[in-house]
Amino acid sequence: MERLTRNIPKEIGNCSSLEVLNLNDNEFEAQIPKELGSLSNLTTLNIQNNRLSGPFPDEIGNLSSLSQLFAYSNNISGSLPSSLGNLKILKWFRAGQNLLTGSLPSHIGSCESLQYLGLAQNKLTGEIPKEIGMLKNLKELILWDNQLSGLIPEELGNCTNLSTLALYDNKLVGRVPKELGNLINLKALYLYRNQLNETIPREIGNLSSAEQIDFSENSLTGEIPVELSKIKGLRLLYLFENHLSGVIPVEFTTLNNLSKLDLSINSLTGPIPMGFQYLTELLMFQLFDNSLSGSIPRKLGAYSALWVVDLSDNQLEGRIPPPLCGNSNLIFLNLGLNRLTGNIPSGVTNCKSLVQLLLVGNSLTGSLPSNLCKLVNLSAVELGQNKFSGPIPPEIGNCKTLQRLHLSYNYFTSELPRELGNLSRLASFNISSNSFTGRIPPEIFNCKMLQRLDLSRNRLTGNLPGEVGTLSQLELLKLSDNNLSGIIHPALGNLLRLTELQMGGNSFYGNIPSELGALSSLQIALNLSYNNLSGVIPPELGNLVLLEYLMLNNNHLTGEIPGSFANLSSLLGCNFSYNDLTGPIPSLPPLNNMAIGSFIENKGLCGGPLGGCNPAPSSFSLLPDTKDKGSRLGKVVAIVAAAIGGVSLILIVVIIYFMRRPVETVAPLQEKPSAARVSDIYFSPKEGFTFQNLVAATDNFDESFVVGRGACGTVYKAVLPSGHVIAVKKLASNREGNNNVDNSFRAEILTLGNIRHRNIVKLYGFCYHQGSNLLLYEYMSRGSLGELLHGASCNVDWRTRFLIALGAAQGLAYLHHDCKPRIFHRDIKSNNILLDDKFEAHVGDFGLAKVIDMPQSKSMSAIAGSYGYIAPEYAYTMKVTEKSDTYSYGVVLLELLTGRTPVQPLDQGGDLVTWVRNFIRDQSLSPGILDARLNQRDESTVSHMLTVLKIALICTSLSPSDRPTMREVVLMLIESNRRECHFDTSPGHDTD
Known part of the structure; x- marks a missing residue:
């Protein structure tokens, strides 16, 4: 059916008898004509x-x-007009997913029928x-994902007909009103992701009809009120990521x-109440990252079809209950970081x-x-840091779906079975710190899918x-501290794609192959120390421009x-010590700040920290002249020297920073000056500027300079004195009187500081000033894709x-596969894909990004993503993986193809993925599924669009x-x- 376009004709206002006007699901533009206000009979x-x-007229x-107004x-x-209060018989008012600003008018309380x-x-x-609170007939109040602040009004307790109250994803503070009881x-109470504090009122236990209560991701304190146990119909209770203490009520x-x-x-604290094992409807049971003690209920899983059990990072003891999977539905089991035995x-x-078995960090045996x-x-088995022993059985080759196998820090022995080669999907294999032998x-x-291979600290030979x-x-290869020999191949x-290569502490001999200079992604470390390598250092290693640590010490x-x-x-x-190097140490910026310990015990080496070059032997010697690689003292000195070198560099940078930092004389944010340091600018652009420059460039962060707002903060456009344009994202600290950068801000800085990719928004630096955190970004002139x-x-x-x-896919692939540690974005959406003046995509907004390295990362449970983009499995796993980002990216692809928003009307599926699948089914x-604004006259172009649509459907598959x-x-x-379009995809393409 063809969609209507252009403006709503103002002449409709002449239809004085009109009662129903349905103009939905078209492409009308411009403003709502004020003439519609003449339709006095319109219902x-x-x-x-x-x-x-x-605005609304x-x-x-x-x-x-x-x-009804939809x-x-x-x-x-614009703001909601106060005249809405005149609509005395209005029952339905739905205006979500718009750009409304301002406050909710108090006149809304006059809509007595709402x-x-x-x-x-x-x-x-x-x-x-x-x-x-005057709306006595109100049944649903849906205000989530705005920027509402202040207290939750206690008057809401007067709306006794409410069945759904959704205030999540705002900036509400203070207490949960006891009047809500x-x-x-009320069936659904959603207050999560705000800044609520104080205790949970016991009156919440009076919500006798409640089925879902979610207070997660706030700052609630005190004990969990036992009165919640009176809500006998309760199906969902989320209180995670707060500051709750005390015991779990046995009730x-x-x-x-x-x-x-x-x-x-x-x-x-305290035990897990044993009665949980008898709850027959229990599907998801997550208590991780607390200080719970005692044993896990021994019949947990015997009477319920559990899907997800995560009790990790507690102090639980005893054995793993045998019936955890008693009903054969368990998908995810994480009991890591406890004190379990047996x-x-x-x-x-x-x-x-x-699917995932995670038992890392216990005292399990067998x-x-x-x-x-x-x-x-089975896709993941993590048994590291336990007391398992014996060989890896050859039957391991039958794990055809296994992607992650981590067995580090145990007592495994014997040779590695050749059947490991049957694991065609294996991406990460870690057996470090065991006693494996043989070749x-x-x-x-x-x-061939291996990305991380860690065989270090074993007794491997050959x-x-x-x-x-x-x-x-492969991105990581660790072979260090074995008995491997032969040449470095x-x-x-x-x-x-290798970012880290660790081969130290073996018996490799021969030359360092010049081919290592081709490892252009090598960033974390190249460690060839404590071997028997000889010959010259190949100059090709100078091509490793991303390399941070180079260890060549204790060789020949x-x-x-x-x-x-x-x-x-x-x-x-770097460390070149304990070799036979000669000649002067090059006066090069990368080497000039290295400590003397990085060069000692090379009798022919001179210059730099070793002093002037002359025929006399160096008088500096910390140890006897020895090349004994088994010398424990030699290893300690070399390691300490490298550490001192790194620390020295940091100290020099800090000293220079404080010598050059300008003295601030004013407090431009109109706050009371602090006796402590008031402003810090870190790793700012090379041209240098002060906090006052930022204030001047934004007229003290005036609203007229705002170019965007999001969950992470407000973004301002700033033109610096040099003419350079940057984007300044301002975040406010939640901690009064705390001059430290808050945790979320610091996480974003540490994640983004060293990332450089053409499809990632560049972070130039950051500034902390009197409780305000400022991120200094590359400016994107064309805004967001959304x-x-x-x-x-x-x-x-x-x-x-x-x-x-x-471009967005390439940026996201870089975060997933080329960053160390790997980064999962967690909130991919069209509004987080920014465009430069040539329409090139840059992935941005890492306010919710989490650095993923250890699988038991505490941050993994926080609700991640935006509605319409969240992968379906998140509802029961509460875990974010790279496949969660893939799903969200698939939704963005569907937006590009259909022109539709990710959230769709309920009668059309509720979300874009469902709408697309329904369309294809029917x-x-x-081509009817494609955005009508796209030129569809060329058959090859349409064919290409439909091919990309198929890729989007694969990305949004229900199964990760x-x-x-x-x-x-x-x-x-x-x-x-x-195959189809032959667009130029090389860097620097012109899309204007």
């Missing part, structure tokens, strides 16, 4: 899902007969008016309808539904169960097989330190859209295992273009 006005902009308050999913802006009020996903500010008809075990319980990331019970090793690989869905089986290099060079996906130079290297090392601009530490696609006008052709999609994969990695997405997009 229903439906303008939802268009492209309308501008005041004349809308003249529609005295209006009962205006969601447009671009309506039953449904939905204003979610706008930019409303200010407090929730207490007059809303009066809402006896909770009487909540027979409870299916999802998450009390994680608090300070709870074997892995057969009830777990026979759990065929299990062998690796040989029947574990009968679990056909590295060449079959292991059949695992050569490193040349097949290692075929692992094209030149095939290592084929591992172009000769010749000079290459002058090509001038290119090692990222070097933080604004481009869903703004008032969008005439972007398919070529531009495709190149934006490809009308097949046809069916989704591709972002690297694979990039390859699929490039291949689709090669």
